[in-house]
Amino acid sequence: MSTVDDLAREPALQKRDREATRARLLEAARLRFAREGYDATSVRDIAGDAGVDATLIFRYFGSKKQLFDQATTADSPADLLAGPPEELVARMVRTVVDHDWTAYGGEHPLVAMLRSSAHEDTRLRIREEVCHTYVDALRDLAEGEDTALRAELLSAWMVGIGILRSVVATPALSEARTSDLAPHIATVATALLGRPMSGNTD
Amino acid sequence: MSTVDDLAREPALQKRDREATRARLLEAARLRFAREGYDATSVRDIAGDAGVDATLIFRYFGSKKQLFDQATTADSPADLLAGPPEELVARMVRTVVDHDWTAYGGEHPLVAMLRSSAHEDTRLRIREEVCHTYVDALRDLAEGEDTALRAELLSAWMVGIGILRSVVATPALSEARTSDLAPHIATVATALLGRPMSGNTD
Amino acid sequence: MSTVDDLAREPALQKRDREATRARLLEAARLRFAREGYDATSVRDIAGDAGVDATLIFRYFGSKKQLFDQATTADSPADLLAGPPEELVARMVRTVVDHDWTAYGGEHPLVAMLRSSAHEDTRLRIREEVCHTYVDALRDLAEGEDTALRAELLSAWMVGIGILRSVVATPALSEARTSDLAPHIATVATALLGRPMSGNTD
Amino acid sequence: MSTVDDLAREPALQKRDREATRARLLEAARLRFAREGYDATSVRDIAGDAGVDATLIFRYFGSKKQLFDQATTADSPADLLAGPPEELVARMVRTVVDHDWTAYGGEHPLVAMLRSSAHEDTRLRIREEVCHTYVDALRDLAEGEDTALRAELLSAWMVGIGILRSVVATPALSEARTSDLAPHIATVATALLGRPMSGNTD
DNA sequence: CATGAATGAGTGTTCATTCAT
DNA sequence: TATGAATGAACACTCATTCAT
Known part of the structure; x- marks a missing residue:
């Protein structure tokens, strides 16, 4: 025909x-x-x-x-480095809690990929993404000793926030927006990086 | 394997x-x-x-x-509540980084279960475990307003630490022990809970 | 112990x-x-x-x-031959519709065995039982030509009655008792055997 | 096999x-x-x-x-109702004994399905087929009282004939053809339906 | 080039049956 | 002897993938 x-x-x-x-x-x-x-x-x-x-x-x-x-190769996680350095953590958190990830089922791609982390090379890709996008950028910002550890601890916090929001779905965090978290972001980021950080993004 | x-x-x-x-x-x-x-x-x-x-x-x-x-029902969630309250967070972190989880492949069971979180009821069990064991205990300790959100933010940190250690395996955190983290635990816990917390466990 | x-x-x-x-x-x-x-x-x-x-x-x-x-070896199907010959068919029908077969789930054993007739030797045992207990006895009673065929046709009727009562569970037959069937038993048995038969059993 | x-x-x-x-x-x-x-x-x-x-x-x-x-859904139940009413029973018997059921292993599909009657819904389908195709048609033909019971008794006969032919394989019936059965069909059908019936089909 | 028929390894699960104690 | 732990073949069914048309 x-x-x-x-x-x-x-x-x-x-x-x-x-x-x-x-x-x-x-x-x-x-x-x-x-x-x-x-x-x-x-x-x-x-x-x-x-x-x-x-x-x-x-x-x-x-x-x-x-x-x-x-x-699962992220379509480019936005230009986190663009903008004032003291707002970097706030921008990262915003990426996790405010960004529209409906294409990934409403979760940050990293969190979604954890669900497939049984496979070694998925684990590897998560690792690279976390290290490159989060840890490295934060370490460059940190002051004093132990910058690597503190950068990782702060990265861990943001990954954890993503998990609790979507996978675990704890009540307060699931509903929170970046603005609700601003003061705590400022406190924790400042404490871990050893330099004054802001919780807002503009 | x-x-x-x-x-x-x-x-x-x-x-x-x-x-x-x-x-x-x-x-x-x-x-x-x-x-x-x-x-x-x-x-x-x-x-x-x-x-x-x-x-x-x-x-x-x-x-x-x-x-x-x-x-996957943890054999014993340990008696996190036993001991001085100001050391609670340190005990929790210790559960994640120092406890011998070789039976679970070296990961905290909660982290391991994330790998099976595609199934709704696994997600439910993770939720209950996190809320019951971590969030609730921390909220009882927190002072001031917003205790729920701050308890969850601190829980998120510990879950994130577990994930970065084992799944992502970032270099500094994978090798760290509770004692290495003590000062940062104290700072962050104190900041988020609004009361003085210790980073050591005895 | x-x-x-x-x-x-x-x-x-x-x-x-x-x-x-x-x-x-x-x-x-x-x-x-x-x-x-x-x-x-x-x-x-x-x-x-x-x-x-x-x-x-x-x-x-x-x-x-x-x-x-x-x-499934019947515990002796009763002494069908005992009693007046003209009541033989009625006694057979009674075996199917009035006898208490609760031990066999309420069905005549032969009917129950049909459910397992996928297996060749079950089929063989059904055959022997039907021929020996029903066909042979009826053929001895029949008069005229074609006695074998007519005995089998009458046997078929009784087997069919058993099937419709229990397996198919047609409304009228499932509720019927020997007494309800008496006139029809008499008619059909008389017609097929070529000699006067009764529908009652005493 | x-x-x-x-x-x-x-x-x-x-x-x-x-x-x-x-x-x-x-x-x-x-x-x-x-x-x-x-x-x-x-x-x-x-x-x-x-x-x-x-x-x-x-x-x-x-x-x-x-x-x-x-x-097991029969490809065509044939047009039993087409043709003279007094030959209906003969047509039904013909369906059982003369039709070519080699596709079903040589047995009438209903008889073959009895072998799977352990399952409730197979039983249900047998019931519907028997009631619809046989009992209902015969009851419409029967005259006098008790038409339901007599229609079922006649249906039972035909089902029984099918079983004795193929499952039990009694000698005379297995070899018989509709023409051999004609006189007996006429006698029994006439007796049970209360109106003159023929044993031949054309 | 693209449709969809075909495949075979693999899934969780149940079976009748055997063997050690 | 008898309990119950163990077995391996089989079950219906799904999978990612290939290959003919």
Whole structure:
């Protein structure tokens, strides 16, 4: 039943379709992997959500694992370093509590990836992300001795906040916004970094 | 993975001993579930590690899920409330960084359970454990307003420390012991709870 | 914890216990096999009903199959031949509709066994029972030609009545008693056997 | 059992043909379920007979149970009501004894289903089929009182004939054809329905 | 190129049965 | 002897993935 139309379809349009399908698969994968974790998500689930055939996943991404890797590579976690240094921690917290992560099921991607941390290389990617994006930046800011440890302790706090907000869903933190946390951010960040830090972001 | 040790352990002596078999299954399950999460662990893996037939899991525990529940119910949450109140946070941190959790793959059970948090009722159990053991105890200690939020923020810190230590394995925190953290514990706990807290445990 | 009592227990009493256990197993097996069929019944079900350990089944009967054979060997289907010949069909029908077969789940054993007729030798045992107890007796009574066919047609009727009563559970037949059927028994039996038959049994 | 014939059937031609595969699975299922009953038949048996992979059963039918339901839903109950009313019973008997039921292992589907009557909903389907196809039609024909009971008694006869022919395999009935039974059909049907019935079908 | 039929390894779970104590 | 721990084959069913068309 292939008609002339099919043959005449310009390559540009095909390419656009292909990209659109790829994008929808990525989007569906992001959501599923975030919400249910790697193991509990099947390629058929993802394909179903995207409304396409499951084999396209292998065609476009090679394997479930490769799709996972691409889907969970954050779309760029914003320019945390842009802005006044004394507001860096506040910006990081904002990333966790105020940012719109609906594409990841409402959780910070790092938190969502913890759900798949049974696999060694997911663990590795989390590690790199945490070290690079959080610890390193904070260590550069810290003053005095033990800067590495204190930078990690502050990073731990923010990761913990993300966990309690979404996975554990404790009552007060789930509802809190950056502005509610501002004074405590200022206190803890100042105490751990050894220099005056602000809890607000502008 | 790492089944050799388990298999080699007194193979002849423990035959036809219900309690011993049960215990070995629990032990193997604890380790596997902690390391790889619920979904990535098969009952055959566990039985193999324990050196027994997989059907005994159903005989003794009913189902994989029930085995999981029993294996991840911490054997003893320790008596965190025993001891001076100003050392409570230090005792909690000690639970995370100094306690011997080799039975759970070297991680605090709560952290290990996060790996299985794709399942709603695991999430529920984590929530109850965190709220009951950490948040509630800390809120009773906090002074001033907003005690709930500050108790949760401090709980978040400790959960985050556990995660960075084992899952993310950041260099400084992985090696740290409670004594290394003492001054920072004191500072942050005092700041968040609004009353003087100690970083040491005796 | 074995005491002197155990050692002193007289063999006669042990034997009685053994026989009692055997009897309870047989009883439980009869009911289960009749209600659910051979395949859908597990030896653990039977042992559970009898309140004993499942391994006793193998000890006492050798295998599930042998237990089935013993359990479904009718305890003597009564003396159908005793009584006036013209009431034979009525007595047979009475066996199907009025007899108390609660031990077989309320169904005539033959009907119950049909549920296990997937197995060739069950089919064989049904065949022998039907031919011996029903067809042969009726053929001896029939007059004229074609006695075998007519005896079988009459047997088929009674088997069918049993099926519709219990398996199919059609409304009128399930509630009927021999007395309700008497006139029709007389008519059909007389027609098929070529000699006057009665629908009543005394 | 008897898989050789099936496997040898045009192996090369029907590859990658959804409908053909579906049909072969249905055919194999029909035969297995009829011969051995639901419980004694495994999906691997059926797939093996059909010469395809067992997972296709789930792909095409959803579950073993759904395959069973589809396989045992008679392809066409025939137009029993078409034709002279006085030949209705003869047509019914013809359905049982003369129709080619080789697809169901040589037995009337209803009889074959009795083998799976341990399951409540199979029993339900048998009931509906018997009541709808046989009892209701016969009751409409019966004259006088007690029409329900007499219609059921006649239905019982035909079900019984089917059972004795195939399950019990009594010598005379197994070989009989409708024409052999004609006079007896006429006698019994006339007697039970209270109106003249014929034993022939055209 | 893309659809979807096909696959085989793997899942949790139940089974009848055996064997050690 | 009898209890119950142990077993291994089988079950229905799902998975990621391949390959023919």
